[in-house]
Amino acid sequence: MFKDARILSILMIFIFILSACNLPSSAATPTAQSNAVFTAAALTVQAQLTRTVPFSTPTLPLSVVTNTPLSVPTLPATTRPPAASATPVCDQAQFVRDITIPDGSQISPGAAFTKTWRLRNAGACSWSGYTLVFDSGDLMGATSPQSIGSVAPGQEVDLSVNFTAPTSSGSYRSYWRIRNSSGVLIPVLGGTEGKSFFVDIKVSVVSSGFDLHTRAVDANWVSGASTLTFGGPETDPNGFAMYRNNQKLEDNSSPAKSLETYPQWVTDGAITGTYPAYRVVPGEHFKARIGFLLLSDGTCGSGNVKFQLNYKEGSASNSLGQWTETCDGSLRDIDVDLSSIAGRTVQFVLAVVANGTATQDQAIWVSPRVEIPG
Secondary structure, three states: OHHHHHHHHHHHHHHHHHHHHHOOOOOOOOOHHHHHHHHHHHHHHHHHHHHHOOOOOOOOOHHHHOOOOOOOOOOOOOOOOOOOOOOOOOOOEEEEEEOOOOOOEEEOOOOEEEEEEEEEEOOOOOEOOOEEEEEEEOOOOOOOOEEOOOEOOOOEEEEEEEEEOOOOOEEEEEEEEEEOOOOOEOOEEOOEOOOEEEEEEEEOOOOOOEEOOHHHHHOEEEEOOOEEOOOOOOOOOOOEEEEOOOOOEOOOOOOOOEEEEEOOOOOOOEEEEEEEEEEOOOOOEEEEEEEEEOOOOOOOOOOEEEEEEEEEEOOEEEEEEEEEEEOOOOOEEEEEEOHHHOOOEEEEEEEEEEOOOOOOOOEEEEEEEEEOOO
């Protein structure tokens, strides 16, 4: 405290002297002695300040002075849990491709066909006791379920189903799945909605027709006596079958396609012609005109027979129609709807049976044929 007072007193004296020097005076210019006084006072103040308030320069840390980088603390590494592995799927199939019957295939009405798919066991479990089963759509006469057999994981297998096409025109689809031994339907990679595979067909009514007049040479003609050779002769008492094209009939017409079938020359004699097999298309009809050949005297004589249209399927013979005709100067039109045998493969049989004696039973079929009426 005492030292501070002394310093303050010296400063005040110094300020007073300076102020005095600036006052107007008539005194002469300061001498060298007065300047020396001023200098001494200033030095005295400086010396006091130096002793009283010492100042020291702060010492910085070595790391700052030398620009040494500060060490960064090492944080413990974060421990992450291992990625979870995918759980294998036990039951899973994969559709590979169609082997037969590509989608949209044209199939004839009533035709039998076999669809085959190739699938892979895409699961981790073997297929044992698994079955192929119908899921939805059109069954088309197929059998369900069907055994698949043993299929190891990763193995491919061809699965086949026998179908019968519907007899009506249209598009048809049958969906199928695989069922495991526990009765559970398994998913199908690449399948419809991930669950099924299918067969897809189009049934169209396309009739090639069957001309029984032209194909008469291919039929097997027989009578009660023996097998007959097509073409006669017309004098054969065992009966005969031959063309009578462009010859006059009992109504005085001369059709371009006339087939004569004369029965064996005995009471209730008969003749039959069995044709090659033909698959009947839905919508087809058998059509013909029936009557008698005109005799040389301008009449048709005493002809009296039963005309028959039959068919054979395997060893069984069945009737499609029978018509009794006598010589009356006119022909009868025949039109038989074949819907009852549509889609089936049959052998048509033309037959003529004498009503009593076979004399003058020169029975004629005019343009017998199978077709879809136009």
